[in-house]
Amino acid sequence: xxxxxxxxxxxxxxxxxxxxxxxxxxxxxxxxxxxxxxxxxxxxxxxxxxxxxxxxxxxxxxxxxxxxxxxxxxxxxxxxxxxxxxxxxxxxxxxxxxxxxxxxxxxxxxxxxxxxxxxxxxxxxxxxxxxxxxxxxxxxxxxxxxxxxxxxxxxxxxxxxxxxxxxxxxxxxxxxxxxxxxxxxxxxxxxxxxxxxxxxxxxxxxxxxxxxxxxxxxxxxxxxxxxxxxxxxxxxxxxxxxxxxxxxxxxxxxxxxxxxxxxxxxxxxxxxxxxxxxxxxxxxxxxxxxxxxxxxxxxxxxxxxxxxxxxxxxxxxxxxxxxxxxxxxxxxxxxxxxxxxxxxxxxxxxxxxxxxxxxxxxxxxxxxxxxxxxxxxxxxxxxxxxxxxxxxxxxxxxxxxxxxxxxxxxxxxxxxxxxxxxxxxxxxxxxxxxxxxxxxxxxxxxxxxxxxxxxxxxxxxxxxxxxxxxxxxxxxxxxxxxxxxxxxxxxxxxxxxxxxxxxxxxxxxxxxxxxxxxxxxxxxxxxxxxxxxxxxxxxxxxxxxxxxxxxxxxxxxxxxxxxxxxxxxxxxxxxxxxxxxxxxxxxxxxxxxxxxxxxxxxxxxxxxxxxxxxxxxxxxxxxxxxxxxxxxxxxxxxxxxxxxxxxxxxxxxxxxxxxxxxxxxx
Amino acid sequence: xxxxxxxxxxxxxxxxxxxxxxxxxxxxxxxxxxxxxxxxxxxxxxxxxxxxxxxxxxxxxxxxxxxxxxxxxxxxxxxxxxxxxxxxxxxxxxxxxxxxxxxxxxxxxxxxxxxxxxxxxxxxxxxxxxxxxxxxxxxxxxxxxxxxxxxxxxxxxxxxxxxxxxxxxxxxxxxxxxxxx
Numbered sequence: 001x002x003x004x005x006x007x008x009x010x011x012x013x014x015x016x017x018x019x020x021x022x023x024x025x026x027x028x029x030x031x032x033x034x035x036x037x038x039x040x041x042x043x044x045x046x047x048x049x050x051x052x053x054x055x056x057x058x059x060x061x062x063x064x065x066x067x068x069x070x071x072x073x074x075x076x077x078x079x080x081x082x083x084x085x086x087x088x089x090x091x092x093x094x095x096x097x098x099x100x101x102x103x104x105x106x107x108x109x110x111x112x113x114x115x116x117x118x119x120x121x122x123x124x125x126x127x128x129x130x131x132x133x134x135x136x137x138x139x140x141x142x143x144x145x146x147x148x149x150x151x152x153x154x155x156x157x158x159x160x161x162x163x164x165x166x167x168x169x170x171x172x173x174x175x176x177x178x179x180x181x182x183x184x185x186x187x188x189x190x191x192x193x194x195x196x197x198x199x200x201x202x203x204x205x206x207x208x209x210x211x212x213x214x215x216x217x218x219x220x221x222x223x224x225x226x227x228x229x230x231x232x233x234x235x236x237x238x239x240x241x242x243x244x245x246x247x248x249x250x251x252x253x254x255x256x257x258x259x260x261x262x263x264x265x266x267x268x269x270x271x272x273x274x275x276x277x278x279x280x281x282x283x284x285x286x287x288x289x290x291x292x293x294x295x296x297x298x299x300x301x302x303x304x305x306x307x308x309x310x311x312x313x314x315x316x317x318x319x320x321x322x323x324x325x326x327x328x329x330x331x332x333x334x335x336x337x338x339x340x341x342x343x344x345x346x347x348x349x350x351x352x353x354x355x356x357x358x359x360x361x362x363x364x365x366x367x368x369x370x371x372x373x374x375x376x377x378x379x380x381x382x383x384x385x386x387x388x389x390x391x392x393x394x395x396x397x398x399x400x401x402x403x404x405x406x407x408x409x410x411x412x413x414x415x416x417x418x419x420x421x422x423x424x425x426x427x428x429x430x431x432x433x434x435x436x437x438x439x440x441x442x443x444x445x446x447x448x449x450x451x452x453x454x455x456x457x458x459x460x461x462x463x464x465x466x467x468x469x470x471x472x473x474x475x476x477x478x479x480x481x482x483x484x485x486x487x488x489x490x491x492x493x494x495x496x497x498x499x500x501x502x503x504x505x506x507x508x509x510x511x512x513x514x515x516x517x518x519x520x521x522x523x524x525x526x527x528x529x530x531x532x533x534x535x536x537x538x539x540x541x542x543x544x545x546x547x548x549x550x551x552x553x554x555x556x557x558x559x560x561x562x563x564x565x566x567x568x569x570x571x572x573x574x575x576x577x578x579x580x581x582x583x584x585x586x587x588x589x590x591x592x593x594x595x596x597x598x599x600x601x602x603x604x605x606x607x608x609x610x611x612x613x614x615x616x617x618x619x620x621x622x623x624x625x626x627x628x629x630x631x632x633x634x635x636x637x638x639x640x641x642x643x644x645x646x647x648x649x650x651x652x653x654x655x656x657x658x659x660x661x662x663x664x665x666x
Numbered sequence: 667x668x669x670x671x672x673x674x675x676x677x678x679x680x681x682x683x684x685x686x687x688x689x690x691x692x693x694x695x696x697x698x699x700x701x702x703x704x705x706x707x708x709x710x711x712x713x714x715x716x717x718x719x720x721x722x723x724x725x726x727x728x729x730x731x732x733x734x735x736x737x738x739x740x741x742x743x744x745x746x747x748x749x750x751x752x753x754x755x756x757x758x759x760x761x762x763x764x765x766x767x768x769x770x771x772x773x774x775x776x777x778x779x780x781x782x783x784x785x786x787x788x789x790x791x792x793x794x795x796x797x798x799x800x801x802x803x804x805x806x807x808x809x810x811x812x813x814x815x816x817x818x819x820x821x822x823x824x825x826x827x828x829x830x831x832x833x834x835x836x837x838x839x840x841x842x843x844x845x846x847x
Contacts, residue, residue, distance in 0.1 A: 357739065402689075402741075406687070406741055407741035407742075408741060408742060408743050409741065442687060442688075442689040443687075467690070468689065468690035468691075468693075468694060469689035469690055469691045469694070469741065470691075470694060471691055471693075471694030471695035471735070471739060472694070472695065489694055489695075490690060490694040491690030491691075491692075491693035491694040491699070491705065491707060492690075493688060493689070493690040493693075493707060496693075496704075496705060496707075496708050497699075497705075498693055498694060498696065498699040498700060498705065
């Protein structure tokens, strides 16, 4: 190996690094390190002139190793590897010292930061001398995509990909696709009927030749890597043969068991055998095993009910005519192979019963926003009539914003949709009734296209906007006019006085929160989560749908609260990411793979057991293990697991890591 | 010179004044809001506007009953109850004369009574309070006083804690670190 001739480049990153680290001093220090041929500092190493500087030095000063001390390798390692490649050097002769995230951003004292930057640079210089040339590999991309979650985000992403002629598996855990959007009445600010704009897309997704719809199914296991994922999906028993069921609904009429209807937010009942909602896709029934008398009876060996299946022959009532009901159906686990995964698992509504002072669950006629969506919906439990519990029409309604949002006790973030849907409610109330409407808000956030105009419209319709977060909702009257009413006590902050407004109904504009199983989903797909619990994108501005796991993308409210337009835009972006992989046909895989020293291998096969990518096989003749380069992702599990120290990981050899530590410590 | 905002922030209890989003939950929750010249939310806005004289000479914070409803409900962890007490402390420290409330005099009588003995001496404290405020009003409640006395609820001699020396040291330390007396 030729003597190392190392070029060291210290980036100022504007004032990001240079503001805290004495970059000139670090460059001077690096110049004195062993093997360093040149050391420079520059304002922006990642800029064109910065990159050109490295290229020029490689040629003119015959550099054979390069160290850049700048930001995180996640950000710019690919950039500089490309520079080396273009200058004719193997890209693995490069090392990055992170003196921004690991140093200048987290150290206030300039002297200490400079000292730390020197240690990090020395570590990188010491290591790079031992770096070996490696080749990246191209692996083919499977052209199928998995979309997890059948709300508007999942439907949109699935349709975009399917329309391009590529296969999509659309997995939905409930009995129908549609998600929360199917529950909404109108959509702000244009007041399109939610079902009217969603149903065509649902039907299309249900009948598309390239979409395999897997409703009432959940992903169980994900293995593999970008371009080549293997996914196990559990199709839960719905006790109804989808091929035979015509969705006629005869069975639901016969079923004697009623339970609260999830789709109607518990405001109406459904049967144990049911269709999730009128426009469900697939438009077929399923049996809720927890409430079905027959299935519950089976556990104690009894053969009960089965009215849906058999009818009542004595009375001449027939059961399912197509024989679609099958109580012997079992869960089925299928395995599919896909190149990309798009996670669109959505959100859940904040449960306001924990905000005791608003009385949800304690006081009648205090509703969540989703309950109100159903009440105001003409297909809902009241047929679209806004009614109090006693059946009367309310004369006044109070809408309380920011319930569960913008509050450090619940969620610090703004849920982004509540202001707008609250104002939509105000409009709908005025349309349906003659009630007075009060909006209790902290700040009105109407930032989207046509949103501020909608705010103006609602103002002019006579809705009363009161600035102040209510302190409490009570039914204890202090004055005669408060008798029999719900009283909202708050400070009218624009007047600076405490006020009490008596109303007949209170709607709590609940925020959006990560679904209860978000942690489990994140673990399964190896997605990080931000502090608020939502899935974390790779870069908040420039890589908003990618995740830290290559080939896995996110869209919709699982990433952060957002409205329908933003969700659809993000879902289309995720589809574009998947399609770009498919159309490229191959993906580049890191050159760092594990190698087994066959002389040291005892053939215990422990490495084979711990390998998450099934990249290790056992040679029966030689009694040693071997790594399949094409499958190895360089995770290092086998290296740590090998009891004989027979495995090393390219680009992370003991020699390299020890040299790096030596450099940092001297 | 230090701004009023910095002064409040540096007073124990006043640290979180910048986190306020002026939502009014505190005023809405306050059982005394209607008696206050400036309700809690407004007081915070006035602190941030630097209205030192108006805030420290107002009676508003002296009306606080320490029910902590505002603090329990505040979405930003501002702790308005503690801000009220911080303002009382500042007003006292800088000798502001407060109209419209007798609370400062009550606090004064209480603290003086505690001072040196570690227990409150009710009779002494009440006499001092009425002398400071309105001696005639004190005479008006002679009947209640007499009843309490006959039921042995008003001892003529105040109780003391054992280690009054320790208490003095604590109070000395408190003043050293900038507490008002």
